[in-house]
Amino acid sequence: MEKGKRPNVSLNKKTRKKNPTDTIDPVKNFERWKKKYNKTKTRVKQEKRQKRRPEWQVEKEAIQRLVNKYNEINAKDAERFSDFPISKNTLRGLMEAQYRQPTEIQRQTIGFALQGKDVLGAAKTGSGKTLAFLIPVLECLYRQQWTAMDGLGALIISPTRELAYQTFEVLRKVGKNHEFSAGLIIGGKDLKNESEKIHRTNIIICTPGRLLQHMDETAAFHASDLHMLVLDEADRILDMGFADTINAIVENLPKTRQTLLFSATQTKSVKDLARLSLKDPEYVWVHEKAKFSTPATLEQNYVVCELHQKVNMLFSFIRSHLQKKVIVFFACCKEVQYLFRVFCRLRPGMPILALHGKQQQMKRVEVYNDFIKKKNAVLFATDIAARGLDFPAVNWVLQFDCPEDANTYIHRVGRTARYKEGGEALLVLLPSEEKDMVSQLQEKKVPINRIQVNPEKLTSVQQKLEAFLAQEKEQKERAQRCFVSYLRSVYLMKNKDVFDVFQLKLQEYAASLGLAVAPRVRFLNKVQKQRADPGQSGGLGDVAPHEEEKELKSFKAQLRGDGLKSEAQESQSSDEEDDEEEDEEKVHNTIKKTEKETKFKEAKKVLKRNFQVNTKLVFTEEGQMVQQWPPLQRTAVPATEGEEDDCTSGINVEEARERLRREDQEFDKLEYRRKVKEKHRVRLPAAGTRKRIHSDHIDDSGEEEEEEEEEEEEEEEAAAGSRKRPRQQATAKPLDTGLSLAEDEALVLHLLGNRS
Numbered sequence: 001m002e003k004g005k006r007p008n009v010s011l012n013k014k015t016r017k018k019n020p021t022d023t024i025d026p027v028k029n030f031e032r033w034k035k036k037y038n039k040t041k042t043r044v045k046q047e048k049r050q051k052r053r054p055e056w057q058v059e060k061e062a063i064q065r066l067v068n069k070y071n072e073i074n075a076k077d078a079e080r081f082s083d084f085p086i087s088k089n090t091l092r093g094l095m096e097a098q099y100r101q102p103t104e105i106q107r108q109t110i111g112f113a114l115q116g117k118d119v120l121g122a123a124k125t126g127s128g129k130t131l132a133f134l135i136p137v138l139e140c141l142y143r144q145q146w147t148a149m150d151g152l153g154a155l156i157i158s159p160t161r162e163l164a165y166q167t168f169e170v171l172r173k174v175g176k177n178h179e180f181s182a183g184l185i186i187g188g189k190d191l192k193n194e195s196e197k198i199h200r201t202n203i204i205i206c207t208p209g210r211l212l213q214h215m216d217e218t219a220a221f222h223a224s225d226l227h228m229l230v231l232d233e234a235d236r237i238l239d240m241g242f243a244d245t246i247n248a249i250v251e252n253l254p255k256t257r258q259t260l261l262f263s264a265t266q267t268k269s270v271k272d273l274a275r276l277s278l279k280d281p282e283y284v285w286v287h288e289k290a291k292f293s294t295p296a297t298l299e300q301n302y303v304v305c306e307l308h309q310k311v312n313m314l315f316s317f318i319r320s321h322l323q324k325k326v327i328v329f330f331a332c333c334k335e336v337q338y339l340f341r342v343f344c345r346l347r348p349g350m351p352i353l354a355l356h357g358k359q360q361q362m363k364r365v366e367v368y369n370d371f372i373k374k375k376n377a378v379l380f381a382t383d384i385a386a387r388g389l390d391f392p393a394v395n396w397v398l399q400f401d402c403p404e405d406a407n408t409y410i411h412r413v414g415r416t417a418r419y420k421e422g423g424e425a426l427l428v429l430l431p432s433e434e435k436d437m438v439s440q441l442q443e444k445k446v447p448i449n450r451i452q453v454n455p456e457k458l459t460s461v462q463q464k465l466e467a468f469l470a471q472e473k474e475q476k477e478r479a480q481r482c483f484v485s486y487l488r489s490v491y492l493m494k495n496k497d498v499f500d501v502f503q504l505k506l507q508e509y510a511a512s513l514g515l516a517v518a519p520r521v522r523f524l525n526k527v528q529k530q531r532a533d534p535g536q537s538g539g540l541g542d543v544a545p546h547e548e549e550k551e552l553k554s555f556k557a558q559l560r561g562d563g564l565k566s567e568a569q570e571s572q573s574s575d576e577e578d579d580e581e582e583d584e585e586k587v588h589n590t591i592k593k594t595e596k597e598t599k600f601k602e603a604k605k606v607l608k609r610n611f612q613v614n615t616k617l618v619f620t621e622e623g624q625m626v627q628q629w630p631p632l633q634r635t636a637v638p639a640t641e642g643e644e645d646d647c648t649s650g651i652n653v654e655e656a657r658e659r660l661r662r663e664d665q666e667f668d669k670l671e672y673r674r675k676v677k678e679k680h681r682v683r684l685p686a687a688g689t690r691k692r693i694h695s696d697h698i699d700d701s702g703e704e705e706e707e708e709e710e711e712e713e714e715e716e717e718a719a720a721g722s723r724k725r726p727r728q729q730a731t732a733k734p735l736d737t738g739l740s741l742a743e744d745e746a747l748v749l750h751l752l753g754n755r756s
């Protein structure tokens, strides 16, 4: 039976298969196939779902594969970034930013850093140190699978705000495929705003003072999970007197961190810092055995020039390099401020920009970006721009004032000839500076040659400067400040073999700035007296050596206009600046103290008598006061361009008439506005309590700076040779008349009526 059954079954199957109706009905056939297909599909899907692991796990496996390759890194053979075990996200970021092959410092550093070692890296300027630490930073956090919730993972400390900003920009480009958050913590920004975000930031790029301030004041900020610390431009950080700040910061960081320390020059203090903050570091000195310490593509020369010829030389240099991009380095902010303004007015035919520490942070960033964008321009700068800043395509670095030492020289010239590009550098030395400075440079392996400049070929601008100063009191004061500040900077330089203020010919120097008389320099007089009479006390010579050192440090920082102070330090330094300004004002003021007192007493008397100062009162012979109307007019309209320029051709009657007409209009306007305001005030006695901020309540300093910055912008345009806008228009702001809209309208209609 059984035997019989089996064939039946198989037979059945066979018969079913061969059933002619089945094969004939394709619809039924398809439906059966579809059913089967769907079943298989769901089964496979289910199996896949079971097999699929969480993303983090997949990433972890990829990381593990990379980490396994760390021990096989062969820096010598790495020709491309992809030869390193680097994450896909970082590689993509590098490719997109057009970085394909590592530079020498990058090749030698990345391997050690990936292996988790501390590194002390030194290489010439422009050799690519930034990427040498940014890639390890990104990889370190990627390895840890860092997320926004994990807080601070890496800290990069830069000496200046500008350098921090630049590093931040490179990080944004290279790290854009990662999901870490990055923050720029520098002075000059809103502290409260920073405090709110800082605890959620994974990578912080900061200046030392500001970071320490957050460590002290921001409750939510802590660095207990920090994995990597980077000290960029360590030599500069230390030079600026931040050793204590860095030590305090490092004390607050976990000991288990990895530290990378970079510096363009190797000084004793850098080595000391390395000893304190690094653990068994790997030394990467790329150009240790190089014949020269500056890039081979950089051509370097110096000229010897008398102090009073330097301004002429600078003007002639600019005139003969109109199509180039040039950075000119000066010793102090006030020199930059004055020479920038007068050079703009001289209109050399190319844009002039100024970068110094007295500008507000936003302005500094703006100038930096502006200079980067321009094809040809001159940037007047203090040493704030000397280190680490990457201005692409700079053709020339001109050092108008002798650098403090060979290291500063190397950093300054490092702004050109970056990453395989060519560049030229010219150092201007006074005869008294030549011998020692040149031997210092030779010691530092700087190949520099002397070239001659024919003094007869220099264009003299002295007369024009004199004319400018005669026209504008403000400009004259700037020139005086520039004079005093430069002398002070020379006096405070440590290396007295190079810098000797007593060898400078002051009268000639003052004349070269357009000043008829050399301002009195109080501190020089004191020192001179002290020298003549060493027994006398109270002079600068009495200052204890360490105090002098302290003064020297703080003043140098001021002169450079360094922007890396904490808010507290900043306010202190601005006080110092004010003091300095006061000092200088005192220098200009030749009136004796006793005389001042008498004047003060006189003024008090006048006030008591209820006289109005600066008003002319006329009386008849009988003693009756004569009403003077309209009151005496003071010039309310600034001179126009033509008038300013044409100061040698006598009085132009047509112009004078036009000017008087404009003055009348302007005067009428002011008078009318004053009267309406007065009337308005009577009607609204509570006006003083209203919330509107009147100009005289606004903090002077900021306003002044803004005004200076606005002026700077105007001047830049003028320098480039573009036609100057009429001043009135250039400074036009919405006029706050203190009136209602309807009254404002009435005023405008009245003024328009006046004009027609």
Ligand SMILES: Nc1ncnc2c1ncn2[C@@H]1O[C@H](COP(=O)(O)OP(=O)(O)OP(=O)(O)O)[C@@H](O)[C@H]1O
Residues within 6 Å of the ligand: 098, 099, 100, 101, 102, 103, 106, 123, 124, 125, 126, 127, 128, 129, 130, 131, 264, 387, 388, 389, 390, 392, 414, 415, 418, 419
């Ligand atoms: N691997 C690379 N490929 C191409 N260009 C690079 C590479 N690395 C760096 N650069 C470019 O070289 C220039 C100098 O780089 P970077 O600013 O990092 O130098 P640096 O050594 O820090 O200089 P400094 O000491 O003056 O601060 C930059 O313009 C940068 O974009």
